[in-house]
Amino acid sequence: MMEYNNSGLEINIEQDEQKNNSKQSSIIPEIRPLKCPNPVVNRLSLLPAYPTFDRFGPINGDHLLLANVPVRYLTNEQQRRRSHYQFHQPFTLTDQSNDLNVRPFFVKIYGNLYENLTKRFHIDDATLDYNYERLSMCMNIMTQERIRYGLLPIDTIGMAKLRLDEYTLAMEFYLQIDDELFFMKTCSFRNAQPSSYEHRGIFCIDEPRSFYGLQPCELVTCRFCYPIKEVLMHGRQNQPVVQFSSAHTHRFLNGYETILNCPASCTTKNILYALTCPCARFDYVGYTSMTLDEQLKYHREHGNRIIHEFILGPENIKQIQQRTKSPEELIVDDILLYKHLAHCPSAIQMFLDCNPQYWHFVPMLESEAATQNLSCNLSSNNYTFSPYQRFKQPQILKNKRDDLKPNVHLDIYNASIIAVLPDNCTQLFYHLIEALFITHAQTKLNTLGHLDGMIVENNNSNNTYARLVSTGHDSNWCQNLVRRPVISYEKTRSLASQRRNPHFQ
Numbered sequence: 001m002m003e004y005n006n007s008g009l010e011i012n013i014e015q016d017e018q019k020n021n022s023k024q025s026s027i028i029p030e031i032r033p034l035k036c037p038n039p040v041v042n043r044l045s046l047l048p049a050y051p052t053f054d055r056f057g058p059i060n061g062d063h064l065l066l067a068n069v070p071v072r073y074l075t076n077e078q079q080r081r082r083s084h085y086q087f088h089q090p091f092t093l094t095d096q097s098n099d100l101n102v103r104p105f106f107v108k109i110y111g112n113l114y115e116n117l118t119k120r121f122h123i124d125d126a127t128l129d130y131n132y133e134r135l136s137m138c139m140n141i142m143t144q145e146r147i148r149y150g151l152l153p154i155d156t157i158g159m160a161k162l163r164l165d166e167y168t169l170a171m172e173f174y175l176q177i178d179d180e181l182f183f184m185k186t187c188s189f190r191n192a193q194p195s196s197y198e199h200r201g202i203f204c205i206d207e208p209r210s211f212y213g214l215q216p217c218e219l220v221t222c223r224f225c226y227p228i229k230e231v232l233m234h235g236r237q238n239q240p241v242v243q244f245s246s247a248h249t250h251r252f253l254n255g256y257e258t259i260l261n262c263p264a265s266c267t268t269k270n271i272l273y274a275l276t277c278p279c280a281r282f283d284y285v286g287y288t289s290m291t292l293d294e295q296l297k298y299h300r301e302h303g304n305r306i307i308h309e310f311i312l313g314p315e316n317i318k319q320i321q322q323r324t325k326s327p328e329e330l331i332v333d334d335i336l337l338y339k340h341l342a343h344c345p346s347a348i349q350m351f352l353d354c355n356p357q358y359w360h361f362v363p364m365l366e367s368e369a370a371t372q373n374l375s376c377n378l379s380s381n382n383y384t385f386s387p388y389q390r391f392k393q394p395q396i397l398k399n400k401r402d403d404l405k406p407n408v409h410l411d412i413y414n415a416s417i418i419a420v421l422p423d424n425c426t427q428l429f430y431h432l433i434e435a436l437f438i439t440h441a442q443t444k445l446n447t448l449g450h451l452d453g454m455i456v457e458n459n460n461s462n463n464t465y466a467r468l469v470s471t472g473h474d475s476n477w478c479q480n481l482v483r484r485p486v487i488s489y490e491k492t493r494s495l496a497s498q499r500r501n502p503h504f505q
Contacts, residue, residue: 043452046138046174046439051087051130063129067202068183082203084251091405099411113167120186121175121202128171135159135174141246141451142435143428149448166429173433175202177440182419183208184261189422192262209258210247214417221294223409224266224403231409239278242266242292242412250274250299250416253283254440260418267291270421270430275299275337275413275445279346284337284445285418287434288462290427296411302332303341303413304406307351311358312344319397320404325452337445347412349481354410357482360392364477383478 001354028313047066062077072081095107103111113132114125119120121128139158146152185199189414192212216225224242234236248260250275264271269291275284288295289301309317341347352358361370369386385393396404419431419438431449436450 011499028205040487041191043439043442044179046436046451047177047179049078050081063177065131065202066173066178067185068178068181070204070206076102087124089124089126091125109164117168117171120201121172121311123175123201132167132171133173135170136437138174138436138451139428139432141427142432142449146431147447151448161428162240162426162472163429166425169425170429172430174436177436179440180256182256182437182440184257184259184419187261190262190420192420203442210249212248212260212263213246214242214244214248214260215246215263215265219266222266223411228409231354231407231411236350236411237353239414241296241413242415246329248417248419249417252443253323254442258418258437260417260419264417264420266293268417268420270423271417272421272434273312274416274441274443275416276416277344277347277445278350279342279412280346282340282444283441284342284413285434285441285443285449286437287421287430289430292415292417296325296413296415299337299413300342300408300411302329302338303347304351304408304410305329306333306338307412308358308404308406309349311348311351311361315395326381330374336447340445343413345477345480348477349408349437350412352481353408353484354407357396357404359483360396362481363442364389364483383476394409 010068032382044061044064045056048063048067049063054269062075062081064078066074066078069078071082074082093107093110095103095481097104102398116126118125118128136159139162143152143156143158147154147156159167172186173184176182176186183204185197185204186194186202193480195210197211215221218225221222224240224244227236227240234239242313248264250260252258253276271287271292273286273292273295275286277283286295312320334454341351363383363385366382366384368386370388419433421433435449436452439451440444442450
């Protein structure tokens with residue numbers, strides 16, 4: 001026991017592990033020690049849960065908080081934990097000050113971190129304290145990874161770097177991330193209305209459903225609301241980059257779902273967004289303080305550049321490139337999100353559909369190449385350049401270098417806003433929330449953020465090549481590419497719209 005007589009504050013602290021034996025003995029058979037070779041952990045151990053013996057548990061799904069699952073879908077054990085089970089309180093706090101209008105400083109901190117949240121969320125101090133520890137573990141994993149990559153100072157101490165208000169915001173996000181669904185029912189920032197959905201604190205009463213939409217901004221300069229016709233028709237085969245909806249949700253490729261927590265549009269800033277490759281096998285989660293379009297401009301620039309360099313090959317790039325690569329380009333070249341594009345036939349196909357001038361540098365089957373030169377006697381098992389391609393390549397490289405600039409307006413990845421974040425928070429807070437989504441969505445294109453160590457066989461390695469998952473087409477990257485006929489088109493915008501839209505300048 002510790003007593004603070006001067007301030008009139010008394011705190012009694014007891015350890016869970018010392019006095020929990022009699023109250024939770026029935027849980028012991030359910031807990032199994034984690035087997036984590038290297039620093040890889042079980043994803044369930046990173047989810048919000050009810051208190052258990054194992055601070056790195058639970059393994060058993062009955063211990064998970066499952067705030068987004070209505071009671072009728074819970075097992076008997078899960079219902080008991082949510083409704084009736086009395087967890088051992090890790091501490092008690094008594095305010096003995098005489099003046100009720102002047103609360104001791106520590107009591108104010110307790111009020112912000114515990115008292116207010118237990119009332120809002122309908123959970124007790126024991127559950128809240130236990131999940132602060134679990135959230136702190138997530139933060140420590142995230143900061144240690146960033147320290148290894150040189151992105152944070154070596155003395156960074158996770159949760160200690162967050163502001164007091166960020167603790168509660170981070171906990172609000174964390175407690176409403178289930179194993180299959182993110183649904184932030186209590187969100188009250190950035191025009192969200194928590195009363196829109198019937199819930200008991202953080203716990204669902206009815207089926208989860210979206211109340212907020214991803215709406216078009218209707219600005220004539222917006223490439224999502226008014227896409228460039230040429231890119232939409234030829235490059236993206238009439239598939240929009242962003243799918244708008246009045247009740248917005250997003251489903252990741254591993255099946256994890258998110259329900260948008262605030263109203264959003266093309267102009268919303270400070271967001272988490274998802275990118276999905278057209279091959280529908282790889283996706284990505286990112287944070288940006290900018291709008292989605294402003295962020296995608298960066299992805300467009302480097303994504304198209306990397307495919308451009310891959311198709312032409314290093315020797316041709318040396319011939320036509322007038323400068324050395326910038327430090328930024330060298331870093332970007334080693335990021336999974338961009339490296340994948342040079343290994344993905346679907347991405348390369350989209351690029352070629354939008355930039356048909358690059359077909360001169362794409363090998364074809366030897367049987368197809370032979371048809372362009374009847375005297376050519378080639379087998380049909382491998383890929384090669386036709387005589388016509390070999391004739392055109394030096395001409396283009398020497399005289400028509402401008403023809404080898406990719407269309408800078410092509411978005412290869414499909415995009416969606418998955419969460420709106422509070423304004424004016426620290427970067428560490430934003431990266432923590434981002435890492436939680438990366439981990440549970442198991443996105444294969446994120447170089448950093450996998451708190452469970454997914455993809456990386458040696459998580460201590462800075463070699464991102466170890467993280468690249470092969471598409472199975474690396475040796476014959478041009479296999480199954482379709483040479484589509486070039487179709488003429490007419491811009492459907494009015495002349496006035498074209499003049500106002502900088503995309504057409």
